Amino acid sequence: MPADQQETLFQQKVDAEQKIEPRDWMPEGYRKNLVRQISQHAHSEIVGMLPEGNWITRAPSLRRKTILLAKVQDEAGHGLYLYSAAETLGTGRDEMVDQLLRGTAKYSSIFNYPTLTWADIGAVGWLVDGAAIMNQVMLCRTSYGPYARAMVRICKEESFHQRQGYDILVTLSKGTPEQKAMAQDALDRWWWPSLMMFGPSDKDSPHSAQSLKWKIKRQSNDELRQIFIDRTVSQAEYLGLQIPDPKLKWNEATQHYDWGEIDWTEFNEVIRGNGPCNAERLAARQKAHADGAWVREAALAYAAKKGERNAA
């Protein structure tokens, strides 16, 4: 079948909300776009373990410690599900990890910000996971079957992540003045980076239109960002915390919040590698990978020996 005809059939399937499966014909661009997006998503889960992992050893109660450890562990699991989904497109995990370690693959810039206080763990759960979940819920309906199935699993597991973060902040906001200040400080530092998580504005987003047509994405960056803001404001009010945006105001006409302007210079700098923790995050992943090389080799060598013995 000629390629243009296959492409028409492919688009018909997508338009009819049929899932695309690994062995189906798909345009090269679709495949590439997916590998890029899914592997970035997987890298984000893995690098995302670092800022929160930073507080596992310092969590202030045994209950909080177990919750945080379970959550960071979930992120490892989610990274794994996503690498799995990307692997169905013919790119091995080793290749994707290699791109991450070489610094040629992207991951969500939010994880290049430091977690400085315990309240940051609350803010990361509430805002960062909250923003991520918006994206992930949308992706449960993405056109590529394995990606959609991985996202359904992830969304089910993520539901406690945002709540545990908010729960930390509820406790802090009811606590001493120092604890309350800690919570406000975390919100001040995490608010804008969280909004940046939705990506560039629609008018500047290079991949968005095609992704929407292919139903890889189902809603635009700006749409999701607005929904996130609308939902989050009242949650901040309940905590008695001030969102650090003087322009934030309910608009009766649009039934949405108006809000200020994202500092896109900062956004672009962090993407370019000039965020507070870019170098540390990459170095930590490189070290784990390099230190683990002999472990992975040993397991393979042993499996080979055992295979030979069983065959003999």
Added chain:
Amino acid sequence: MTVQEALFRYALRLGDNSLVLGHRNSEWCGHGPVLEEDIAQANIALDLIGQARNYLTYAGEVEDKGRSEDALAYLRGEREYLNVHLVELPKGDYARTIVRSFLFDAFHLPLQQALATGKDERLKGIAEKAVKEVTYHLRHSSEWLVRFGDGTDESHRRAQEALDDLWRYTGELFTPDEAEEVLAQAGIAPKLDTIRMEWSATVDRVLKEATLTRPADGWMASGGKKGVHTEHLGPMLAEMQTLQRSYPGVEW
């Protein structure tokens, strides 16, 4: 020492062993040699910290002075921690982590099995759950130890070095303190020499499969059971307790 005093110290010891080892294992989270192993190691740490919570809660009840699991975990100083030295040593490379876990798990499993048939209902209840968890821990550490021992030259060397280094910390596992003697008398805790026999058999079996050499028993470190630790526990606790110590009396 009365049975109740002994029980308090003993529940603390069980809790401290699990907590400190769980803490050390949790340090791998995000830094493991392969993603799948990161997840496995976190599961083990979660089991251990869960056990610690049960034991410390029970210790608080036995003591009857209103101390919670967190008061006991976060507000006791280094000298009041009663865990063995083996669990507090730094995590080292992955061979060291696996060897340490193996040496401890091979002791922990028969101990928990014995406690599950002991005379104290609460310890029994905690142990019944722990036995399932620790069975898996021992399986995990044994299999990795065999992979290392019988894997590459490098993995064999690393595993043997770790084993030689850590061997001197195994004696303390089986040297009873007064609390353990009192409780063994009362039929609440097992005699440690019977645990040692099972431990020794497991160690021989797995080391043989791993083609590793069992080190000779020489000088053995001790002191953890009476709160005299290596230099490594203090910094670990300082890190763990930082928020509770910096902001006394606050809810988190």
Added chain:
Amino acid sequence: MSSKNEQDWPLWEIFIQSKRGLDHKHVGSLHAADAQMAVENARDVYTRRNEGNSIWAVRATDIHASRPEDQGAFFDPADDKVYRHPTFYPMPEGVKYI
């Protein structure tokens, strides 16, 4: 740091039976050096929330799949075999338990 010259662990497809009596269902994949490790990794990765009763691990390279282009030839012929379905046979009124 490069993993290029390092061999990756093989890929395994994982099937989990969530309860006795149900089918094993495909849940995803993972990497493991050998079969035993694959089953144990699956336990840690895919049953963290008590989802499992039994695990199958299959080397991904051992799975043979039908081709999408065979879809018509493979599956459409079953479309018109309505006589395989019980509703094809109207039962006389009053006949029960069949």
